[in-house]
Amino acid sequence: MIRSLVVLCSVVFIAFDSFAGPADIGWNHLLNNRFDSAAVVFRSVKSDDPDYSRAMLGQYFLQNLMKQHDKAFQSFLDFSKTVPDANPYVYASWINETFTTLRGRRHPAFPQVLKNMIEKPDSIGLYRSFAYSNLGEWYLERGEIGLAEEQFKKVGTVDDWMITGPFDNISGSGHEKVYGPEVNFDPAETFSGLAGIPVKWMKIPVLRRDRWVDFTLYYGQARAIYYANTFVFSETDQTVLFRVGTSGSLKVFLNDQAIMSVSDEFNNDQDTYIARVGLKSGWNRLLVKVGASEITRNNFMFRITDLSGFPLKNVNVNILKKSYSPGPVSVEMVPSFTESWFTRKLKENPSQADNYLFLAEVLLRNDKAPEAEVVLEKGLKEFPESILFYDRLTEALIRAKKYDEYNTIYTRLEKMGSKFPDLIIYRYYRANRNQNWDAAREHLNDLKKLLPDSETYYSLLIDYYKDRNMKEELISTSLEALNKFPYEWGFYDNWISTQLETSQGVMASLTKLEKYLGLKQNSGALMTKAALNFRLGRLDQFEDDMKDLVEFDPASPSNWFTWGSLYFYVQEYAKSEEKLRKALSIAPQNDDYLGSLGEIMRVQDKTAEAKKYFSEAILYNPVAYSFREKLLELEGKSSAFTNFSTWNIDSIIRNAPDFHPDYSEGALFLVDDTRRVVYPNGASESLVDVVIKVYNDRGVERFKDYFIDFNPAGEELTIEKKVVIKPNGDEIQADNDRNQLVFKSLQPGDIIHMRWKIQYFYRGKLSEHFWESVNLNYYYPVLNLRYSLKTPDDFKFNYRSFKGAPEPTNRSVKGGVITEWVVRNEPGIAMEPNSPPLADIVKRVEISSLPNWSFIVNWYLDLTANKTRLTPELKETLAEIFPDGYPKSPEQKLKAIHYWVTENIKYSSESFRQSGHIPQTAREVCATRIGDCKDMATLAIALLRETGVQAWYVLVNTWDEGLNENALPSIDFNHAIVAVELPDGMRYVDMTGANYSMGTVPYLDRGAFFLLIKPGVTEPGYLNPSWFDPNNIRRNLDVQVLADGKLKIREESARTGVLTARLRNGWRQLSYQERKDQFVKNNTEFKNLTIDTLIFSDLTKLDSLVKTTYEFSVEDWVTTLAGFQVFRFPWSSPFDDSHIFGADSRKTDLIYDTETDESVETLFISFPGKMKPVEIPKNVSLTSPVGSYNLTFKMEKGKLVVSRVLKLTKTRIPTTEYKTVRTFFKEIEKADATQLLLK
DSSP states (O other): OHHHHHHHHHHHHHHHOTTOOHHHHHHHHHHTTOHHHHHHHHHHOOTTSTTHHHHHHHHHHHHHHTTOHHHHHHHHHHHHTTSSOOHHHHHHHTTSHHHHHHHHTTOTTHHHHHHHHHHSOOTTOHHHHHHHHHHHHHHHHTTOHHHHHHHHHHTOBOOOOEEEEEEOOGGGGGGTOOOHHHHOOOTTOEEEOGGGOEEEOEEOOOOOTTOOEEHHHHHSOSSSEEEEEEEEEESSOEEEEEEEEEEEEEEEEETTEEEEEEEEEEEOOTTSEEEEEEEOSEEEEEEEEEEOSSSSOOEEEEEEEOTTSOBOSSEEEEOSOOOOOOSOOOEEEEOOHHHHHHHHHHHHOTTOHHHHHHHHHHHHHTTOHHHHHHHHHHHHHHSTTOHHHHHHHHHHHHHTTOHHHHHHHHHHHHHHOOOOHHHHHHHHHHHHHTTOHHHHHHHHHHHHHHOTTOHHHHHHHHHHHHHTTOHHHHHHHHHHHHHHOTTOHHHHHHHHHTSTTSHHHHHHHHHHHHHHHHHOOOHHHHHHHHHHHHHTTOHHHHHHHHHHHHHHSTTOHHHHHHHHHHHHHTTOHHHHHHHHHHHHHHOTTOHHHHHHHHHHHHHTTOHHHHHHHHHHHHHHOTTOHHHHHHHHHHTTOSOTTTTSOOOOHHHHHHTOOOOOGGGTTSEEEEEEEEEEEEOTTSOEEEEEEEEEEEOSHHHHHHHSEEEOOOOTTTEEEEEEEEEEEOTTSOEEEOEEETTEEEOTTOOTTOEEEEEEEEEEOOOGGGGGOOEEEEEOOOSSOEEEEEEEEEEOTTOOOEEEEETTOOOOEEEEETTEEEEEEEEEEEOOOOOOTTOOOGGGTSOEEEEEOOOOHHHHHHHHHHHTTTTTOOOHHHHHHHHHHOTTOOOSOHHHHHHHHHHHHHHHSEEOOOOOSGGGGSOOOHHHHHHHTEEOHHHHHHHHHHHHHHTTOOEEEEEEEOGGGOOOTTOOSOOOOOEEEEEEEETTEEEEEOTTOTTOOTTOOOGGGTTOEEEEESTTOOOOEEOOGGGSOOOEEEEEEEEEEOTTSOEEEEEEEEEETHHHHHHHHHHTTOOHHHHHHHHHHHOTTSTTEEEEEEEEOOTTSOOSEEEEEEEEEESSOSEEETTEEEEEOOOSSOOOOGGGGOSSOOSSOEEOOOSOSEEEEEEEEEOSTTOOBSSOOOOEEEEETTEEEEEEEEEETTEEEEEEEEEEOOSEEOGGGHHHHHHHHHHHHHHHTOEEEEO
């Protein structure tokens, strides 16, 4: 076989290029997916061949693709010996799968690879410090802490800092916000931090061994802004290099001047950002600002070196406040050394595939997935069929969250026919997600053939057994895997988790752990060993294990916390307190640690100290409800809801009334009792009792399923009671799935009793406020309804009452004021057709502590601050929209972008409560081609701003949510659109309006309540229908009456506004025959209809005017009566809504909207021979509060011309106008039914 492949390769060599060397031939095979041939060619190249270097490089990429990691690493080592400087290649490859796998196995070559980097430094010392850091990790993993520390110290990091935080960074808005630490450094100053908590400067108590400043260790959360401050003394004015790596966004200040700023949140390596900086003689203030809002890490490493990368000897660092000279600082950013190196290589030789691949690897290791994608796409233009390139592209796409494109690539790879590991793994995961277990197992078998003894195969096999709950197979395979791969902690962890049921299993686990820890150390393994010894009651050994752990990982407060918590479990309170105080010395604001210390004090009856620590826990985390409850207990209160008024629910249930005609809807609310507590620092929780009696099948049908209204993104629901109470008093529990309660046993005469608690966990600005709209009656009668609100004495809020809602009562209680609204014996709201939204007809109270609408505007500006940033994907999109460059007219730019967004982004509705207010980034929407209203608005705003057209978010409450008259500030919006600043004024555009022209918005937007999110806006408004294209239709019908009673009609129509979208929605996707069929179906009033011609404007264009032409004939339209022929006017849209106006009067306003502002229809009727009307009808002219109607008749050039004009000017009909309007439409119905007698 090998001989035949060699012969084949020789033939291909001749055909390929008689001058090409074997390396080029091998690369040609590789890039054209002839992997076996490529492998043979690469192996055939001898070490003394000039092509050996590129052959080994090709072999490395091939073996890495095939996950032959041992071979791939050896090929890389062989290649590295052939080049003058292998360091850029090592740096680029460091986090790829081969390198990480072999480092995990502790391949003995790695220390020498790193030492080579030290011995052959680059011009700015990047690789030297990189090597020291990774040598430190190497020795630390071996448990040689002394050697590790020696290496870490050689990195030369700045370690002395004062730090403070957290500060609000919702949606990355904190990056550009100026918080107190930027203004001045005063180590004694207290700032108002995230959610208003007090934050102070503190000295870093202990650093991670690798010298990264990790804010999550000291503050317990990543998604916030943090600051680190120090002072740098320089003996002279000098130019130095500031070198920073981060997880998160970054801003660096020197002497109060921002010298570095990166708003994107990257997880990258040390020295990612380098700047030449002029350091002044004397003291210099250095401030680092790091933020995270999407990623789950928040840290940095800072180094100051000379221009060659060596730590400076004439510079000192001190955290104490020093005098310094603010002012201009010289700064020049230094491009990424390795990125520049490979960019230069690629420019010099764009036909060499490895240059693309290595540059992409460097970009990926610095978390620049979009840039890596661009490089790989360029490579694919050179090598369009290369699986190697597609495989690396999938890595870039998955990091960029471009899941659709990722799946598309794999679909393409499947069609190529070549089998390689990542494709099989993709197929396995797809089958696994679909629970197609047979296919999943088949894919695992395929993988085993390619990689019979690999970590990859065993990892997937173990996951397969877990997913299928195949315990015996899981145990045996995990044991087999850890024996084969003794360095892989995951296999130990899996196996140990199956051994914990017996002491023998725990002992066996300890034996295996000892073996692993003899080879390699990590925090997880050390903690597991300690936990196993604790489980066996070996406390002395447990103590020694924990000492080993905190020596290995001294900066993690969670190690001390776990240590203390386990001692608490065995009631060793003194030891538990000691360890928890150690945790708090590292993370003094951690509410879990403070609360746990409070609990230690509580169980020892140290009440005063317990109160102190519980109070501090609540101070730093206002929504630490469990500690609030404990504090209440210590204060002698059984519950936060103690002071509220109570009703005797058992008595109310016993005395529930029998059926009454007023309960015809089938149910009666016996009790609806909501109690809400607002705490001094903004947290709140509510307790609700609802008791309902059902009387008939209608009531059962309505309440057999009950949905509790809550927002899982910012609220926690606890259901305390969910029962059906039978007439004999028996209680039957309901089922529930989260907030849905199912009362399967519900029958007429039963009573439902529900009680639930909701705790609110909102973050950022909103965490200090609350808002609520409370309905005080329903469509069902209510016996007892109460809404009670307890607030601190100095807590300010506003309320407004609507539709006769009662005024509240107020009473002072210990710790605050209770405001209470009570309604009793309230009848149900009459259910009438076309009623206004419920919010407009119920007795209702709005309550809000939000100070004003400007607060909401500024909140949303913060929320969306970083969502519209320009990225490579958006640039490509703009190039697609404007291939010939941007037009001059802002309106043309808007029209093109509106068309692209509505045509290319699939609308996917999401809840628009608080979690729903945070949009995806424009890049994510563009990448996935899916989003809801705020996502589509985000993308449009980003694209418009880049073209020079200013655009803003608009929060909308569509009119079906009510008028929102005199609304108090809240975030209760359910939609988002875009406001665009054009020369003739602000234009409001709905990007979810597929098939809508730019000047038209969907029906529910017109007249809707809105808030423009633009600096300076102080009040909401209404989307005036006059701002949009009118919803008009004009029809001209040429009607020929034939002698046999048949009609031939040619109808020409023109539509504007919503009517154009309605037409596109119904007809755009239909074929011509389908359109003809649909036309017949839509015109059932015409019997025996034959359609001859259908002509539409181009429905793919979102023009503001759409024209149609129909030509059709109708049989037997003219009938005979008493010797006369009777002719009915063939109106296209006669009035047929008389059922809406059937009642003589109404209790609620009526909503009547045909989505048409003006309908003009003109008939030009010609009669056969001498046939003519016996009498021309009289004209009809009607007016009413909602509009006008005119029907006119005249003979003109032998034709009867009939014109019908209906104009509607408003959609809401008050009860006071109902009778007049009812008469108006009855008269229209009568006029539309006018007939002609012909002779």
